[in-house]
Amino acid sequence: MDNNVDADHNAVNGNILDRVGLVSEKSYHHGNLRAALLEQAKATVREQGLDGLSLRDLARQVGVSHGAPRRHFQDRQALLDALAESGFEQLGAELAAAFEQAGSDFGTRLRASAAAYLRFAINDAALLDLMFSSKGHDADDPLHTAAMAAFSPMFELIHQGQREGILEAGDPERIGLVLFASIQGTAALFTSGMIESAQLEQLASDAITYFVRGALPIP
Amino acid sequence: MDNNVDADHNAVNGNILDRVGLVSEKSYHHGNLRAALLEQAKATVREQGLDGLSLRDLARQVGVSHGAPRRHFQDRQALLDALAESGFEQLGAELAAAFEQAGSDFGTRLRASAAAYLRFAINDAALLDLMFSSKGHDADDPLHTAAMAAFSPMFELIHQGQREGILEAGDPERIGLVLFASIQGTAALFTSGMIESAQLEQLASDAITYFVRGALPIP
DNA sequence: ACCTGAACACCGTTCAAGT
DNA sequence: ACCTGAACACCGTTCAAGT
Numbered sequence: 001m002d003n004n005v006d007a008d009h010n011a012v013n014g015n016i017l018d019r020v021g022l023v024s025e026k027s028y029h030h031g032n033l034r035a036a037l038l039e040q041a042k043a044t045v046r047e048q049g050l051d052g053l054s055l056r057d058l059a060r061q062v063g064v065s066h067g068a069p070r071r072h073f074q075d076r077q078a079l080l081d082a083l084a085e086s087g088f089e090q091l092g093a094e095l096a097a098a099f100e101q102a103g104s105d106f107g108t109r110l111r112a113s114a115a116a117y118l119r120f121a122i123n124d125a126a127l128l129d130l131m132f133s134s135k136g137h138d139a140d141d142p143l144h145t146a147a148m149a150a151f152s153p154m155f156e157l158i159h160q161g162q163r164e165g166i167l168e169a170g171d172p173e174r175i176g177l178v179l180f181a182s183i184q185g186t187a188a189l190f191t192s193g194m195i196e197s198a199q200l201e202q203l204a205s206d207a208i209t210y211f212v213r214g215a216l217p218i219p
Numbered sequence: 220m221d222n223n224v225d226a227d228h229n230a231v232n233g234n235i236l237d238r239v240g241l242v243s244e245k246s247y248h249h250g251n252l253r254a255a256l257l258e259q260a261k262a263t264v265r266e267q268g269l270d271g272l273s274l275r276d277l278a279r280q281v282g283v284s285h286g287a288p289r290r291h292f293q294d295r296q297a298l299l300d301a302l303a304e305s306g307f308e309q310l311g312a313e314l315a316a317a318f319e320q321a322g323s324d325f326g327t328r329l330r331a332s333a334a335a336y337l338r339f340a341i342n343d344a345a346l347l348d349l350m351f352s353s354k355g356h357d358a359d360d361p362l363h364t365a366a367m368a369a370f371s372p373m374f375e376l377i378h379q380g381q382r383e384g385i386l387e388a389g390d391p392e393r394i395g396l397v398l399f400a401s402i403q404g405t406a407a408l409f410t411s412g413m414i415e416s417a418q419l420e421q422l423a424s425d426a427i428t429y430f431v432r433g434a435l436p437i438p
Numbered sequence: 439a440c441c442t443g444a445a446c447a448c449c450g451t452t453c454a455a456g457t
Numbered sequence: 458a459c460c461t462g463a464a465c466a467c468c469g470t471t472c473a474a475g476t
Contacts, residue, residue, distance in 0.1 A: 125353040134344040134410040178425045185404025191353040206397045214429025
């Protein structure tokens, strides 16, 4: 086998030995430091919030020197950006899973997807905050792409609703953005403490009902 | 006059001399440091973002030693909380102003208020982020109160819509939260860079249209 | 290619001391 | 009552040196 070429070409994100699990846990010095840092960062943000995250702490917890992370993230902001991006990937996966497990009924799919979104907001409030924080975002920001990819099950759902005559015609992305905003706003009201868990369920239900009614075809 | 008693009772937020403007600009050492810090913090957050805000910098810019802010804000978080609260006060004032200047038509008032909200989001994106950031918020958090107070013109608007038969019956706060979430979500999609300025107007318009349709009485 | 460890400038927080 | 300034522990970033 000529796995040499492959390893050199894409050596950052873990090598074959790691994937097969043949490398001991202390082999951070080769291959998977980037992933380990992100994983630990995510856990820390969940437990301590964004302010509890320090590069030096991270390096300590993962067992490397404080200068090591620099090889994988140019600075703290680069790590936060990567963390946000991986957050969108996870959110997208959970939305897609909820979408698929919900059967084929439009309303059921919509409610299941929204519930998955809000579950993410509840479990990883600080991460969701980071994902929607206002940094200098260019138009072709990878985060923009990741966010739209994550929400793509919702856009697909809009398309289904249109095919079935439940939703009005029009650009599915334009209509989907209204749904996106509504769900994200609901999540934000909860993570920021404006509403309690008890009100969240009611608000989420209302938001979806209003959206569906609002997007009804005008007959 | 016995203004001694009054001054002692409420000496933090500037004294009579300040209000009348009889105190020179270098009199920070007496009375208005807290307000000066908040004002400078708001400007810095607007120009540099939240990460550009440092207590020591603030103290420097205001012309006071780095230990001085502690007299008015126990720690950095306390200053951020106060900043968020003052942000809600400003947002509330701007919503109320837009509400009043919009005449008496329900739709006009609704669009004007939403536009004012989004104007705030555009001008002070980082501040809005801070206002909705996920810290440890109790149920009786002053921020919760400030947010609801800020949005109260919207709740009043819901009430008007119900009186005029444009909106369905029900708890105005419950219905208003759907509108709140929708507008805040729209703002978040913009401040986080998910949509561009060009799309913002379209999304805002759609969000309001869908809300009004969604909250229509079911005849 | 990846990691270490010293060095630097900066920060938040505390606290005795000043007025 | 309010502010100063030294002190402390910690942080992000840089960079020569190691393997």
